[in-house]
Amino acid sequence: MNTSADLVTRVCQGDADAFRLIFERYSRPVISFIYDMVNDRALAEELTQETFVRAFRAIHTMRAETKLSTWLFGIARNVARESLRARARAHNHVDLADKSVMDLSDDKPVPVEGLLSKELNTLVRRSLAMLDEDKRLVFTLKVLHQCSYEEIATITGFSLAKLKTDLHRARAEMRKKISPYAGVGYEV
């Protein structure tokens, strides 16, 4: 069995194939997570590469009780954050989203059933990009990647209270942006 723990042990013993298996298993969630954070396809590829290179170099420091996916997401989060900070320094602000975000169709919101999957994807991606970094982080990890609160706290270093607050606010903001299209009018 190639469990994640087995793979980590094998990599530490110098088995290069084991690291490739780790890459094959986790590259998709990692690149998706980074893409959710940076909203740039080419950059997401580059940062995924950086994540796995860092992971390879540090894998011997990984604690036995840590879940591999959580550990990789933690590295990916740091890599993405560094990139966003660098971009913010370069441009004075992070403009992940186009302000014409919601111009998906003519002028009226289309109910979710009427949205083409491509439009739905654009709507979510752009709405996500308009959240601030912390909210985007917890929302992505919880709603799009189904991480537990405990995992999110490990990945982000946030307290349980902060992540719950950020998640609640992120949900509210996302709801506000998608409700005209998705017909989700619930207010918490």
Next chain:
Amino acid sequence: MKCEVCTELLEEYLDGELAPHDRDHVDAHLLSCIECSESFAALTAEQEFFARYDREIEVPPFLWTRIAAHTNTRKRTWFGGLFAKTAIAGAIAVLLIAIAIGLVYKSSKPKALAPVVATTSSTTPSPDPVRKSVESVAQKRRKKVRPPIIHTPIDQSDVLSSDLSYLDMDEQDTALHIEQSKILLRSIKNVQISDTDEEIDVTYDKALSRRLLNENVVLRRDAEMKAKYPTKTLLADLEPFLIDIANLPDRARPQDVREIKERVQKTEIVAALLDYQDHGINNR
């Protein structure tokens, strides 16, 4: 349970994060409260909406190649480190021996030469020219030994760049790689695309580009590690072209090929490769 309390706990309930005790209370409340159960239904619908989100992002095939180049580099570094350690140990040993010989020779210069001559003369009594020739050989030997002692750093760099050494093999690999890349880019640059073309067969170029891309990643990394920045920069400039060609379908659309062709022309990458080939080792 009051509706306000239930509302506050609803997201955690949906996330499966509530303690069993609270979860039981919410369960019970949702069975009896229509408003709260509608709120929960709306939250669930929202969750389903986000579940339909597809980023349409794939892991590109070249990503592993790039990562492998970095992780293999580590092995090479380890090997390189071992090689370097061995080489340093060897160099130190040679240096110490040379110093010891030098010191012994210097401290007993007349005595040191005498036995050589004496031995020679004792076995075969030789005339002066022979003696001179022996001394001359000894002097030449001394000359050969001295430079590494006195000018070790300078002489070593000369040796490394001019001998057929391990490093030279890397440079030969790079030179061959540059030559093949130049041919590939020239063929793209010179490809004739007519308006009637529906597709262009780039199977061979694509396969070659994939191989060159793998090489390029390794050579670029090596150049960076060895502080050969002009080489590293050139290979970094070359890489996007190789990626683009490697990612073309076997039967590419003319506009895709044209785009690459125009970029090859615009960026003068072929000229840069030629320039690299023309300006010998000093440019690297």
